[in-house]
Amino acid sequence: SLLITDECINCDVCEPECPNDAIYQGDEIYEIHPHLCTQCVGHYDEPQCQQVCPVDCILIDEEKPETQAELQDKYEKLQEAK
Ligand code: SF4
Ligand code: SF4
Numbered sequence: 446s447l448l449i450t451d452e453c454i455n456c457d458v459c460e461p462e463c464p465n466d467a468i469y470q471g472d473e474i475y476e477i478h479p480h481l482c483t484q485c486v487g488h489y490d491e492p493q494c495q496q497v498c499p500v501d502c503i504l505i506d507e508e509k510p511e512t513q514a515e516l517q518d519k520y521e522k523l524q525e526a527k
Contacts, residue, residue, distance in 0.1 A: 446482035446511065447492055449475050452502035459494035459503065465523060468494060479509065486513065487520030 446467070449459075453474035460468045460475065465488070467481035477494075484505070485492045495503045511519075 446479040446506055446509070447477055447484060447494065447503050448479075448506045449477055450502045450504060452500050454500055454502075456499060458497045458499065462493040462497050464488040464493065477503075479506065480519075481523065483516045483520040483523070484511070486516035487524070 449468075451474060455470070455474060457470075457475070460470070463482075464485065465481045465483060467478045468475055469478065470476075492503070495501075
């Protein structure tokens with residue numbers, strides 16, 4: 446999944462762009478639910494939140510890397526849960 450760093454300026458541009466409703470307003474900054482973020486796999490070629498963030502503070506969570514197959518699997522499980 447992706448994560449939002451503390452560079453976030455709380456502009457709220459990213460939240461409506463997420464196809465998985467993974468982004469929410471946290472206590473200090475916007476945050477991403479890791480179990481909902483597929484890095485946009487299944488929906489778009491590029492992470493939509495990264496495309497719109499004006500300060501480029503949305504990054505890949507390097508500590509929990511996921512393969513394309515794992516992201517696709519997460520996408521399919523989320524679809525089944527709908
Ligand atoms: Fe949502 Fe896609 Fe951003 Fe993940 S990468 S938070 S799925 S918009
Ligand atoms: Fe924060 Fe970037 Fe989202 Fe704006 S678009 S709320 S700066 S993460």
